[in-house]
Amino acid sequence: xxxxxxxxxxxxxxxxxxxxxxxxxxxxxxxxxxxxxxxxxxxxxxxxxxxxxxxxxxxxxxxxxxxxxxxxxxxxxxxxxxxxxxxxxxxxxxxxxxxxxxxxxxxxxxxxxxxxxxxxxxxxxxxxxxxxxxxxxxxxxxxxxxxxxxxxxxxxxxxxxxxxxxxxxxxxxxxxxxxxxxxxxxxxxxxxxxxxxxxxxxxxxxxxxxxxxxxxxxxxxxxxxxxxxxxxxxxxxxxxxxxxxxxxxxxxxxxxxxxxxxxxxxxxxxxxxxxxxxxxxxxxxxxxxxxxxxxxxxxxxxxxxxxxxxxxxxxxxxxxxxxxxxxxxxxxxxxxxxxxxxxxxxxxxxxxxxxxxxxxxxxxxxxxxxxxxxxxxxxxxxxxxxxxxxxxxxxxxxxxxxxxxxxxxxxxxxxxxxxxxxxxxxxxxxxxxxxxxxxxxxxxxxxxxxxxxxxxxxxxxxxxxxxxxxxxxxxxxxxxxxxxxxxxxxxxxxxxxxxxxxxxxxxxxxxxxxxxxxxxxxxxxxxxxxxxxxxxxxxxxxxxxxxxxxxxxxxxxxxxxxxxxxxxxxxxxxxxxxxxxxxxxxxxxxxxxxxxxxxxxxxxxxxxxxxxxxxxxxxxxxxxxxxxxxxxxxxxxxxxxxxxxxxxxxxxxxxxxxxxxxxxxxxxxxxxxxxxxxxxxxxxxxxxxxxxxxxxxxxxxxxxxx
Numbered sequence: 001x002x003x004x005x006x007x008x009x010x011x012x013x014x015x016x017x018x019x020x021x022x023x024x025x026x027x028x029x030x031x032x033x034x035x036x037x038x039x040x041x042x043x044x045x046x047x048x049x050x051x052x053x054x055x056x057x058x059x060x061x062x063x064x065x066x067x068x069x070x071x072x073x074x075x076x077x078x079x080x081x082x083x084x085x086x087x088x089x090x091x092x093x094x095x096x097x098x099x100x101x102x103x104x105x106x107x108x109x110x111x112x113x114x115x116x117x118x119x120x121x122x123x124x125x126x127x128x129x130x131x132x133x134x135x136x137x138x139x140x141x142x143x144x145x146x147x148x149x150x151x152x153x154x155x156x157x158x159x160x161x162x163x164x165x166x167x168x169x170x171x172x173x174x175x176x177x178x179x180x181x182x183x184x185x186x187x188x189x190x191x192x193x194x195x196x197x198x199x200x201x202x203x204x205x206x207x208x209x210x211x212x213x214x215x216x217x218x219x220x221x222x223x224x225x226x227x228x229x230x231x232x233x234x235x236x237x238x239x240x241x242x243x244x245x246x247x248x249x250x251x252x253x254x255x256x257x258x259x260x261x262x263x264x265x266x267x268x269x270x271x272x273x274x275x276x277x278x279x280x281x282x283x284x285x286x287x288x289x290x291x292x293x294x295x296x297x298x299x300x301x302x303x304x305x306x307x308x309x310x311x312x313x314x315x316x317x318x319x320x321x322x323x324x325x326x327x328x329x330x331x332x333x334x335x336x337x338x339x340x341x342x343x344x345x346x347x348x349x350x351x352x353x354x355x356x357x358x359x360x361x362x363x364x365x366x367x368x369x370x371x372x373x374x375x376x377x378x379x380x381x382x383x384x385x386x387x388x389x390x391x392x393x394x395x396x397x398x399x400x401x402x403x404x405x406x407x408x409x410x411x412x413x414x415x416x417x418x419x420x421x422x423x424x425x426x427x428x429x430x431x432x433x434x435x436x437x438x439x440x441x442x443x444x445x446x447x448x449x450x451x452x453x454x455x456x457x458x459x460x461x462x463x464x465x466x467x468x469x470x471x472x473x474x475x476x477x478x479x480x481x482x483x484x485x486x487x488x489x490x491x492x493x494x495x496x497x498x499x500x501x502x503x504x505x506x507x508x509x510x511x512x513x514x515x516x517x518x519x520x521x522x523x524x525x526x527x528x529x530x531x532x533x534x535x536x537x538x539x540x541x542x543x544x545x546x547x548x549x550x551x552x553x554x555x556x557x558x559x560x561x562x563x564x565x566x567x568x569x570x571x572x573x574x575x576x577x578x579x580x581x582x583x584x585x586x587x588x589x590x591x592x593x594x595x596x597x598x599x600x601x602x603x604x605x606x607x608x609x610x611x612x613x614x615x616x617x618x619x620x621x622x623x624x625x626x627x628x629x630x631x632x633x634x635x636x637x638x639x640x641x642x643x644x645x646x647x648x649x650x651x652x653x654x655x656x657x658x659x660x661x662x663x664x665x666x667x668x669x670x671x672x673x674x675x676x677x678x679x680x681x682x683x684x685x686x687x688x689x690x691x692x693x694x695x696x697x698x699x700x701x702x703x704x705x706x
Contacts, residue, residue: 048499049528050573051548051556058207058238059102059281062190063153066160070193071167073271079140079176080130086654088140088180090306090671092118092297093133095173096148097164098125102283103148103187109284110293113508113581115307115637115670117644118146123164124154133176139651140180144300145173150186150277151195163195170195177273181654183300187293189277191244198277199250199267203243208280212237215263220253223706224266224276225295227620227683236263236288242279264292266299276300290579291617298685303705304652304659304673306644308687311578311614312623314585314630315607316369316495316525317593318448318532321376321393322413324591325533329542339535341590343392347385348595350403352604360611363622368603369585370397371409371448374434383439398438405626406442407495408432409450415462416454416482424454424485432489443628447486448495454482455522457500474502474522475515483517493631496524498584507641509583511634521638523631526577526586529570530602535594537563540602571609578614578622583633620683636670636689643667648692652702661690662697673702 078084092111096104099122111118119141121128133141152164165173174196177184191200212235217225234256243261246252252267255276264278276296282289294309326339349368357364378394385399386392410416410427411434419427428447435442449455456477457469474496486494496503496512503524505512512522534540541563547553549560561569574586592602614622625633648663650671661669668691676698679688684705690698 061240063161065194068194071195074171077171077175080134082134082138084179085138087651088143090650091142092144093142094120094146097152097154098122101148106284107146114309115640116305123152128169145184147186150189178271184275185296185300186277188281189279190242199247199252200244201247203261205242208239215256215258218254221255224299229619232617239281304702308670308672309581310682312583314624316585316587318371318589320370320372322373327533327539327543329538339591340390342389343386343396345595346396349593360615363611366624369405369407371407373409373413374431375412401440406440407448409448413450416449417458421481424482428489444490445492446627447491452497454479471500471502478516487519494522496522498524499527510638523634526584532589535591536596567609574610575613640670643669659702660699663692666694676700
């Protein structure tokens with residue numbers, strides 16, 4: 001195939017300012033974990049990754065309560081008039097001051113990512129009543145109580161601070177935790193004894209900026225954070241920190257320490273309630289929250305909750321067998337002949353990936369997926385690994401076919417925004433036929449169109465290769481002929497792009513059932529800032545700085561970055577995708593697999609940097625499923641979210657050690673702590689799907705954590 005410029009991928013097409021939604025990206029929808037627009041960070045660029053990290057305001061020290069005498073426990077206090085039972089629903093209660101409480105989106109983010117149903121009580125305006133905690137039949141409504149701060153203080157209008165909960169409400173909450181054996185977590189806790197004593201005594205306090213304060217896990221923290229390495233150093237940044245000690249003789253165990261200072265504890269109250277508390281602020285954009293909040297949630301629920309949390313890394317290489325533009329450090333772009341992958345570079349890529357798997361055994365399943373355009377393949381090529389040039393690529397691809405995964409990317413990579421049924425079908429089916437001729441193992445249920453075309457994002461002038469595409473909407477502007485052809489050929493999953501708002505699912509890790517064709521599901525990819533047309537470190541950093549350097553199109557950084565600085569930043573972005581539990585793949589292109597010296601490639605540089613970060617913190621495996629498995633997982637998460645939203649619930653009976661799941665609608669939910677049919681393990685977590693008919697129920701014995 002003749003080298004050509006890929007439509008829509010020119011430099012000008014990369015300069016559209018979009019607001020994108022997802023964990024760690026700029027977002028107008030906080031449900032996806034990104035900061036709201038107007039947060040001070042510049043927007044991302046269409047089709048590319050995050051431009052700048054969120055910079056939310058650092059929380060201030062906690063206010064001091066107007067009253068400092070502990071609220072005395074009432075031995076006979078009851079949570080409600082209903083007789084308590086040994087039954088609690090698998091649901092979390094989040095207690096915040098108000099909607100502006102910094103800790104509220106932090107808790108919401110982890111709960112939404114995992115898939116845990118929850119209720120929020122904003123205590124400044126909403127009373128905590130008996131009915132808030134206990135159902136009329138005596139069943140507790142919650143199996144975890146999550147506080148944004150230990151005292152929930154707000155101004156009293158007279159220069160002081162009072163809690164959103166009054167003494168009676170605190171007693172009601174404590175009685176509920178005591179009678180129903182429900183654990184409590186405080187996300188941000190100052191030393192002191194009001195409203196109750198967490199066994200924390202002041203040592204010092206102060207703010208932490210970009211330079212991290214590193215915290216270590218104690219032996220007592222090991223079972224709570226067993227997915228982390230015992231040697232992990234938790235980087236606390238952009239926070240206010242209370243350094244404390246544990247009061248002598250107090251029933252508390254340190255969880256996190258910085259030197260001799262304590263930064264987190266578990267403690268037991270005088271009436272036997274179990275509590276955990278951190279002594280520094282966090283927010284949903286900080287790595288410390290990603291590393292710690294899941295463990296605290298899991299501890300609070302005793303490992304029994306709706307949803308699951310796992311860590312994924314995949315990378316797709318687009319346009320295999322095709323050609324690409326070639327960007328040079330002086331800004332020139334060569335389209336003819338452009339760049340084509342050489343056979344020796346495929347061999348090198350295989351060697352580099354093998355070396356990465358040996359270097360990081362946790363990522364032993366990692367294999368790039370090659371999105372191929374069969375129109376550029378040599379159908380007469382034998383299966384023979386070669387160290388030759390592009391002309392031997394097909395033979396080498398046949399030879400190494402089982403070392404990579406393969407994705408149908410259409411025969412000729414056309415824009416499919418307005419193709420008719422016959423053309424759409426020929427592009428999809430023809431590429432499968434070519435794969436069969438070459439012996440490439442391709443799953444026909446997955447399709448990635450060129451430029452994600454046909455899915456509602458395009459420029460109205462098909463000949464315009466200068467201006468950015470416009471997101472007209474997945475549900476109103478997708479190509480119905482493409483969708484019909486895909487359905488008829490057995491395609492179930494289409495790649496989308498997290499840069500396009502209409503492709504962003506309602507929950508992280510979920511998919512979008514196509515509103516015009518429900519038989520097709522859109523699963524988005526993560527774009528990156530590794531440019532599609534750069535082959536070397538020098539080319540990549542020149543292009544990156546031309547966009548984001550002080551003299552770039554979107555000036556953000558105060559100086560031009562070095563390649564290593566850019567790589568570190570891009571790896572940090574991907575790390576946040578992994579720590580957040582995103583299942584989506586990251587997208588690269590054929591130019592990025594060029595061996596630019598010593599076997600190094602832009603792709604494997606990125607993978608190495610990401611895995612180095614992840615494995616420094618985590619001891620659990622890196623999951624890298626094939627695309628059909630990845631997409632099915634996103635589809636399962638979508639079904640789980642829908643079933644929970646429709647009213648599927650579960651109640652744990654402590655007396656019989658059973659959980660009863662019931663639902664008014666048919667569907668499947670994921671339950672961590674279940675070991676029933678179809679269960680799978682990840683680290684020490686076990687998760688099972690529970691499928692119910694409308695109005696049905698299912699009973700199982702859970703596996704609880706200590």
